[in-house]
Amino acid sequence: MTSVANVNGKACSRDSEWWTTAGKAECSPYCRSNRLTQIDEPYRATGDRSPFLLPLQQGRVIVGAAPITRRRIVPVPLTQQQIDQYYNDGYFIVRGALSDENFAPLEAAYSEVIDERIRDFKARGLIEDLYEYEPFAKRFARIHDQIKVDDKDLRRELSWGLDIMHAKLPATFEFFFTPNLLTPVESIIGPEIMLSPIQHIRPYVPVTGDSQPMQVPWHQDQGVTKEEADVSEILTVWIPMVDVDENSGCLEVIPGQTNLLEHQAEGGTMIKPHLMPDAKPVNCVMSRGDLLFMSAYTPHRGHTNRSDYVRWSMDLRFQKTGTPTGRPVHPEFILQSKADPDSVQDSYVEWCERWEAGLETGKGVRHHRV
Known part of the structure; x- marks a missing residue:
């Protein structure tokens, strides 16, 4: 599969090193400099201290991802x-x-969990819009907004199971170390x-x-x-x-x-x-x-x-x-x-x-x- 991510609103194919926007192709400086880096297929992480990471589903482009900054930080004890x-x-x-690299696998894993939950809510007719083009940190908020304020049970269901001991994600366990x-x-x-x-x-x-x-x-x-x-x-x-x-x-x-x-x-x-x-x-x-x-x-x-x-x-x-x-x-x-x-x-x-x-x-x- 050709991996596709997005930088500044333009879909970028890593295989071809070209951006495609409304049928018009132009060279991608991000691909050339290899700043768009695979984290955990099929996901892409954001960089430049952005708080967002977005899932890239098979055959679908999720817009909003930016190139990750490969910023190595040497562990330092307190003075x-x-x-x-x-x-x-x-x-x-x-x-x-x-660094962003420390967060990327964790955010990728939660992106997948949340995407599955949102699609389940949509299939059940509980929400109208998937907001799949929203960044990670905003998407969950947009979904939450679609649920009535007084429907506390449904709002709880949206968030239930995301905590560490319930989700039990491998990326979380690795983060501890x-x-x-x-x-x-x-x-x-x-x-x-x-x-x-x-x-x-x-x-x-x-x-x-x-x-x-x-x-x-x-x-x-x-x-x-x-x-x-x-x-x-x-x-x-x-x-x-x-x-x-x-x-x-x-x-x-x-x-x-x-x-x-x-x-x-x-x-x-x-x-x-x-x-x-x-x-x-x-x-x-x-x-x-x-x-x-x-x-x-x-x-x-x-x-x-x-x-x-x-x-x-x-x-x-x-x-x-x-x-x-x-x-x-x-x-x-x-x-x-x-x-x-x-x-x-x-x-x-x-x-x-x-x-x-x-x-x-x-x-x-x-x-x-x-």
Whole structure:
């Protein structure tokens, strides 16, 4: 099959090194410079720090993809100054840690899942337009807009199963082992790194009317664990897959908090309003590729997403191997060990099996401490 992608609105055949637009062919400088690079057939990824990746289905052109920038980033540990800032403030933004190449397989896999779901909705008469020519981060928002605001069950169905433990995509599992991610994590956790079972991918869709789906209130991550985790140092790494600011749902944090505040279950697990710290919140404006490191005691929440695209983000938590996770019925996973490299749990099949067993065991179990 001739692979076709798109740059700046023009369909480009990689085999022929020609662009074809409305029957008119012209030479493609992108093909000549080999900047249009295969990531995971039949997909193409975008570059130049664009947040979008689009599926290329067999025999169909999906418009909107741009050439990926082959930007190699050498894994870099945190400096002592950065480590000190993390412990003093309870958070630190690691700038430019990840490249487009790190995200490409993950986005490609989710593109396929979402495309299948959208086509199922169309076949069932639930939506009218596939929006197949919209970029990845915008397409899901356009589909969401076609569902009535009061049809909460259908909106939930659209998003259901996309989280890490339900989708169980190979690309997600591979992402966990990214050196550009684990190297700065090691600066906080040490060389024996375990991935907590509290791990999520979230498509934070734009606000509709007065409703912001999936909005999380002020909370501390330690508050959504069982008490057993209070002896563990747990590092939250929040990873935006798109550029984020106050308009598109970036996180805001309250620095300097070092102890657990009392939470309540009402309104979602949240800090009791009268216990909220007086410190001024800080908006964590971030670019795709940045990492937000947070202590488990740092209060945070997401701004309302008032943009026209989905704020895709990943939420991972790391801790020293062998320490309690606070989520005992779900599987932790050893990602790195310099003391015992053979202990690393790098089997995708095992990861899937343990999640399937853990989800079954965890049915009906209260996972938060409140």
